Amino acid sequence: MIQKEKALIFEISRPGRFACSLPECDVPQKDLSELIPGELLRDSPPDLPEVSEVDLVRHYTRLSQRNYGVDAGFYPLGSCTMKYNPKVNEDMACLSGFANVHPYQDEKAVQGCLELLWKTDRLLSEITGMERFTFQPAAGAHGEMTGLMIIKAWHESRGDHARTKIIIPDSAHGTNPASAAIAGFNVVEVKSDENGLVNLHELEKAIDGETAGLMLTNPNTLGLFEKHIPEIARMIHEAGGLLYYDGANMNAIMGVSRPGDMGFDVIHLNLHKTFSTPHGGGGPGAGPVGVVKELVPFLPAPTVEYDGQRYYADYTRPLSIGRVRSFHGNFTVVVKAYAYILTMGAKGLRQVSETAVLNANYVLAKLRDLYHLPYDRHCMHEVVFSAENQKKQGVSALDIAKRLLDYGFHPPTIYFPLIVKEALMIEPTETESKETLDSFIKAMEDISGEAKQDPELVKGAPYSTVVSRLDEAMAARKPKVRYMPMSE
Amino acid sequence: MKVLDGLYYSKEHEWVKITGNKAYVGITDYAQESLGEIVFVELPEIASQLNVGDVLGVVESVKAASDVYSPIAGTVIEVNEALDDDPALLNEDPYVNWIAVLEFADDSILDELMDASGYEAYCSKEE
Numbered sequence: 001m002i003q004k005e006k007a008l009i010f011e012i013s014r015p016g017r018f019a020c021s022l023p024e025c026d027v028p029q030k031d032l033s034e035l036i037p038g039e040l041l042r043d044s045p046p047d048l049p050e051v052s053e054v055d056l057v058r059h060y061t062r063l064s065q066r067n068y069g070v071d072a073g074f075y076p077l078g079s080c081t082m083k084y085n086p087k088v089n090e091d092m093a094c095l096s097g098f099a100n101v102h103p104y105q106d107e108k109a110v111q112g113c114l115e116l117l118w119k120t121d122r123l124l125s126e127i128t129g130m131e132r133f134t135f136q137p138a139a140g141a142h143g144e145m146t147g148l149m150i151i152k153a154w155h156e157s158r159g160d161h162a163r164t165k166i167i168i169p170d171s172a173h174g175t176n177p178a179s180a181a182i183a184g185f186n187v188v189e190v191k192s193d194e195n196g197l198v199n200l201h202e203l204e205k206a207i208d209g210e211t212a213g214l215m216l217t218n219p220n221t222l223g224l225f226e227k228h229i230p231e232i233a234r235m236i237h238e239a240g241g242l243l244y245y246d247g248a249n250m251n252a253i254m255g256v257s258r259p260g261d262m263g264f265d266v267i268h269l270n271l272h273k274t275f276s277t278p279h280g281g282g283g284p285g286a287g288p289v290g291v292v293k294e295l296v297p298f299l300p301a302p303t304v305e306y307d308g309q310r311y312y313a314d315y316t317r318p319l320s321i322g323r324v325r326s327f328h329g330n331f332t333v334v335v336k337a338y339a340y341i342l343t344m345g346a347k348g349l350r351q352v353s354e355t356a357v358l359n360a361n362y363v364l365a366k367l368r369d370l371y372h373l374p375y376d377r378h379c380m381h382e383v384v385f386s387a388e389n390q391k392k393q394g395v396s397a398l399d400i401a402k403r404l405l406d407y408g409f410h411p412p413t414i415y416f417p418l419i420v421k422e423a424l425m426i427e428p429t430e431t432e433s434k435e436t437l438d439s440f441i442k443a444m445e446d447i448s449g450e451a452k453q454d455p456e457l458v459k460g461a462p463y464s465t466v467v468s469r470l471d472e473a474m475a476a477r478k479p480k481v482r483y484m485p486m487s488e
Numbered sequence: 489m490k491v492l493d494g495l496y497y498s499k500e501h502e503w504v505k506i507t508g509n510k511a512y513v514g515i516t517d518y519a520q521e522s523l524g525e526i527v528f529v530e531l532p533e534i535a536s537q538l539n540v541g542d543v544l545g546v547v548e549s550v551k552a553a554s555d556v557y558s559p560i561a562g563t564v565i566e567v568n569e570a571l572d573d574d575p576a577l578l579n580e581d582p583y584v585n586w587i588a589v590l591e592f593a594d595d596s597i598l599d600e601l602m603d604a605s606g607y608e609a610y611c612s613k614e615e
Binding site: 174414415416418421472473476477 | 522524525526527528548549550551552553575576
């Protein structure tokens with residue numbers, strides 16, 4: 001019964017009920033209007049909920065139990081790499097030498113923190129084939145913007161002001177064109193070919209003297225490896241552009257191939273994806289940006305340097321694009337990623353990617369007879385199905401996603417990538433056991449059967465959740481973002 | 489899927505209706521059906537000059553945000569402000585509820601657009 005309780009904290013409020021008892025005021029009371037100018041004071045007291053301590057605790061405990069995260073169950077949200085976050089990472093981030101420092105402390109007193117940033121930089125550079133990293137960007141899209149600003153600064157430092165265009169394939173994450181626009185570029189879209197890869201012929205047509213660079217995710221959002229990347233890199237470089245690597249799918253290639261070796265010049269990583277730090281509401285994230293040697297002078301200042309004896313922040317970087325965030329970004333996220341890299345080691349990281357790819361291909365092989373596979377071949381770390389078969393019975397990707405909630409699973413990403421109709425994008429990650437994958441596969445098989453026999457059942461899902469199907473269109477068209485008493 | 493005679497259709501699923509030197513532009517029934525419930529429409533600025541293929545506006549649904557490309561070159565002289573308050577009008581009747589009106593000088597591009605039967609054939613291939 002408690003699980004079904006939906007009352008808001010305002011609705012369980014009763015006038016005069018409270019959760020604390022304060023002692024009598026022992027200083028002379030003053031009227032508020034004597035202390036604060038009248039025009040700054042409210043006309044009436046705010047409508048705050050009045051509840052007892054036990055009701056308060058129960059209310060928020062109940063809400064906390066409605067969370068669904070990787071600690072609660074399988075979370076195959078494609079392109080998000082919702083892998084398990086090892087708890088030892090949290091222990092490391094809680095060490096007082098990391099948790100209780102202040103960014104304005106003297107460098108002498110935070111040598112350990114600076115050393116960790118320096119060493120994580122070295123490790124990420126080795127993993128990706130880059131020269132140096134900055135840890136300032138707070139998440140992936142922030143990293144994209146930073147990387148694009150570096151690309152712009154590089155062109156301009158060469159007196160080349162004609163580079164106004166960024167080329168982006170139609171399978172890209174939506175953040176890519178958004179970041180390019182924010183960084184002041186025009187976006188040129190390139191269509192994918194029938195194999196789901198960048199169409200080289202279209203790419204050639206898109207490249208000209210205004211091309212500042214190309215943004216590419218490899219493997220791309222279809223979970224397919226862009227095998228023509230050496231050719232693509234040559235084309236872009238010959239035209240005077242740079243290559244930006246969207247690291248969202250880095251979990252597929254660690255220890256196997258390196259963006260630097262593929263020809264990329266700038267890369268962001270999502271530590272909250274590939275490097276096992278909490279993601280989504282459990283964040284914050286971190287989107288460190290790595291660059292090749294030629295672009296190092298443009299990195300945000302300060303960088304962390306090591307002179308063989310001490311670690312220090314280097315602010316004297318005349319070509320730097322400047323700060324993109326305060327201090328060194330979300331520092332404790334970097335601590336967790338460092339702990340993860342050391343835990344896994346070089347062989348372990350390769351095994352991570354191999355297992356992530358294996359798990360995705362296992363799901364692909366098990367579901368390919370029931371769900372349409374628009375690009376029919378081995379995938380990398382994620383597999384994109386289409387609900388086209390089910391759509392014939394009127395059951396959409398959205399319906400399947402909602403029905404999965406009844407089976408106790410977080411749904412996959414749906415309707416992305418945009419080039420696949422009724423897309424269902426499944427990324428199991430390496431941390432899931434065969435048993436977990438099998439129970440997810442069974443649920444998908446059952447739902448496919450339901451779509452045939454009783455489509456209305458799937459279309460009405462979910463049934464077992466606290467609230468049933470939500471009106472997403474109404475939520476977007478007329479959002480209610482705060483509690484309004486009935487009287488208002 | 490509804491297709492109206494007398495309109496011109498683009499491969500990006502926009503329609504154009506010509507009245508004198510004015511072109512009414514909207515999205516097709518196929519477009520609104522594949523987008524799903526539309527929750528936001530970004531209209532162009534009045535007096536903006538558009539070339540063929542320029543972004544005329546943005547249509548956002550619960551699934552995705554899609555650019556609307558101008559199928560014809562011209563100057564925007566009117567926008568359908570009713571879509572600001574009620575974007576669902578595009579789902580209800582995408583042919584009555586145009587997005588913008590362009591004044592054009594050159595209509596030679598119309599030869600490259602499809603007529604109703606051509607567009608119907610094009611969509612069935614897309615399926």
